[in-house]
Amino acid sequence: MKKKVIGIMLGVMMIASLLTACGTKETSTKDSSNESGSIGKTVGVCMPTKDLQRWNQDGDNMKKELEKAGYNVDLQYANNEIATQVSQIENMITNGVDVLVIASIDGGSLGTVLADAKKKGIPVIAYDRLIMETDAVSYYATFDNYKVGQIQGEYIVKALDLENQSGPFNIELFAGSPDDNNARFFFNGAMDVLKPYIDSGKLNVVSGQKSFEEVATLNWSTEAAQSRMENLITAYYSDGTPLHVVYSSNDSCAIGITNALVNAGFTKDNFPIITGQDCDIANLKNIIAGLQSMSIFKDTRTLAAKVVEMVEAIMKGEEVPVNDTKTYDNGTGIIPTYLCDPVFADINNYKELLIDSGYYTEDQLK
Ligand code: BGC
Numbered sequence: 093m094k095k096k097v098i099g100i101m102l103g104v105m106m107i108a109s110l111l112t113a114c115g116t117k118e119t120s121t122k123d124s125s126n127e128s129g130s131i132g133k134t135v136g137v138c139m140p141t142k143d144l145q146r147w148n149q150d151g152d153n154m155k156k157e158l159e160k161a162g163y164n165v166d167l168q169y170a171n172n173e174i175a176t177q178v179s180q181i182e183n184m185i186t187n188g189v190d191v192l193v194i195a196s197i198d199g200g201s202l203g204t205v206l207a208d209a210k211k212k213g214i215p216v217i218a219y220d221r222l223i224m225e226t227d228a229v230s231y232y233a234t235f236d237n238y239k240v241g242q243i244q245g246e247y248i249v250k251a252l253d254l255e256n257q258s259g260p261f262n263i264e265l266f267a268g269s270p271d272d273n274n275a276r277f278f279f280n281g282a283m284d285v286l287k288p289y290i291d292s293g294k295l296n297v298v299s300g301q302k303s304f305e306e307v308a309t310l311n312w313s314t315e316a317a318q319s320r321m322e323n324l325i326t327a328y329y330s331d332g333t334p335l336h337v338v339y340s341s342n343d344s345c346a347i348g349i350t351n352a353l354v355n356a357g358f359t360k361d362n363f364p365i366i367t368g369q370d371c372d373i374a375n376l377k378n379i380i381a382g383l384q385s386m387s388i389f390k391d392t393r394t395l396a397a398k399v400v401e402m403v404e405a406i407m408k409g410e411e412v413p414v415n416d417t418k419t420y421d422n423g424t425g426i427i428p429t430y431l432c433d434p435v436f437a438d439i440n441n442y443k444e445l446l447i448d449s450g451y452y453t454e455d456q457l458k
Contacts, residue, residue, distance in 0.1 A: 127177040130162035135403055136184035137165060137219075138194040144312075145343055145372045146392060147195065150220070153396035154193065157304040159399055171350040172311060174201045181205045185212060190253040191403050195219040198271040199422075202226060215406050217399060218309050218427065225423040231412055232420055233399045234427040235312020235390045237274045240434045241341070244367040247386050247436055248337055249285060251365050260330050264324055264350060265307040267316055268341040273422075278341040286339070296336070298328045309345050317348030317446070325356045335364045342369040343387055350383050371446060376457050379439055386438040389445055394432050402430065 135158050147169070154163045166184055166234035174197050184192060185208055192214055196202055199221055206228035209216055216223070216230040240377045248254075252261050263286075267274030289295040290302070301307050310315050317340070331336050335358075342348040346368035360382040365408065368375050368387035378384040398413070405412040414428040421427070437445050446452050 103188075130404075130407065132164075133162075133407060134164040134166060134188070135183070136187075136189035136192045137167045138180055138184075138196075139167070139169045139191070139198045140177070140179055140195050142169045143172065143369070145374075146370045146390075149392045150195065150396065154219075154393050154399060157396050157400040158403065161404060163403070170197060172197055173372040174198050177204050177351065178202065181209070184244060186349075189214060191406060192216045193219050193403070194219050194223060194401055196223050199224040199273045200271065204226075206382045217402055218422075219399060220395065222272070222420050222422050222427065224273060227424040229422060230406070230428050231402055231414065232422075232427045233395060233402060234274070234429065234431060235395065235434045236431040237277035238281040238419075240388050241278040241370055241389075242285055243281075243285070243388060243434060243436050244278070244339065244341070244369070244386070245282040245285025245369060247438075248339065248365060249289070251385065252336065253356045254294055255291050257294070259293065260296040261421060262298045262334055263290075263295050263337040263339060264299055264321075264335065264352050265297065265302065265346045266309055266320070266338065266340045267304050267307045268304070268307045268345070269310055269312045271310075272312070273401045275308065276304060279307075282341070282367075283340055298335075299324055309341075313340060314344050314351075317345035318352045319348075321349045321352035322356070325352060330356075334362070337365045338367075340367050341374040343375040344370075346375055346378070346384055346387070350378055352381065369387065369434075369441075371451075373456055376437070376442060376446065376452070379437070379442060380457060382439075386436050388434045389435050390432070391449075391451065393451075398430050398432060 137151060137154050139147045141147055149159060151167050155167050170180055177197050182205055186323045192209055194216060202223050203226040206216055206226045210228035215230040216228050218229050220234050220312040221231050222232055231362045267279040286295060290297060338349050340349055346366050350365060363383060368384055371387045371389045375384055375387050402412050414430050416429040416431050417426060420429045447454055
């Protein structure tokens with residue numbers, strides 16, 4: 093009997109405290125001194141690795157913007173290790189974060205941990221890379237990945253004047269990591285532009301390695317790209333066959349490609365056109381030195397600001413800004429997405445784009 097009374101009392105107390113908790117949430121969202129509804133709210137931000145410059149910038153920008161809006165931020169980098177990222181997310185869920193923003197390492201490996209987030213009602217925003225095969229992802233924010241590839245392809249077409257020249261020009265292809273959903277978008281965007289020229293023979297992939305699987309670079313690794321480029325040079329170009337273009341999906345691969353070419357004796361005078369993405373400092377230095385032709389500029393300040401807007405809208409229960417509801421299916425359905433616009437930087441416009449805009453200082457590129 094006594095037990096039953098205590099049980100009822102406990103139940104009443106729990107309901108009361110739940111009501112208070114909900115009440116507190118209500119007041120904090122409506123508090124005019126805190127219009128963003130951020131008081132006491134924590135955003136968990138998971139980034140893949142500190143190894144690549146861009147993720148450090150993404151993380152820093154997200155933290156700065158979210159803190160400016162009044163949120164607490166738990167920012168973690170996972171050293172490109174899937175298990176580390178999973179355990180970081182587990183900890184964030186245990187610590188009661190209110191929203192998760194995740195740039196995944198392997199987009200297909202977070203299903204189990206995110207099922208837990210969903211059970212606890214924690215919304216998840218996939219950052220830059222789509223998280224696959226889980227219905228726990230609420231939104232996706234990224235740059236237009238297909239367009240990134242298209243711009244890279246169009247850059248090559250223009251640089252070689254493929255409309256008017258008959259070539260043939262020799263080309264090799266380097267795509268990104270197969271576990272990153274973005275990688276195929278970049279490659280497909282570029283190939284949709286380049287394939288007609290490959291088919292007509294104006295562009296000649298001397299190695300014959302053309303499929304995504306053949307040209308992918310696990311983990312976007314500089315070392316892997318360098319060693320594949322070294323092998324290609326030895327097998328196909330050491331007899332003096334000219335190499336006119338290397339399509340590289342991003343900057344970390346481009347660094348490896350450039351290293352291999354420089355080590356093999358290529359100089360500014362016979363250096364191929366090389367594409368990239370991210371506008372990392374090391375790559376801009378190569379662009380200035382004539383050892384890379386272009387890179388895609390994805391202003392991480394824009395992406396971070398957009399994600400903060402999304403977090404705010406979620407917290408306030410308002411409509412979340414998206415501009416694409418058809419492209420990104422993660423295997424469980426379309427994920428509403430906000431696509432930011434990428435542009436390219438090269439020797440002719442990098443100053444205006446990257447220095448005048450305050451993204452880098454001139455000294456950083458020396
Ligand atoms: C990003 C690129 C980056 C690559 C390697 C991709 O998912 O969109 O900007 O270069 O990962 O980190």
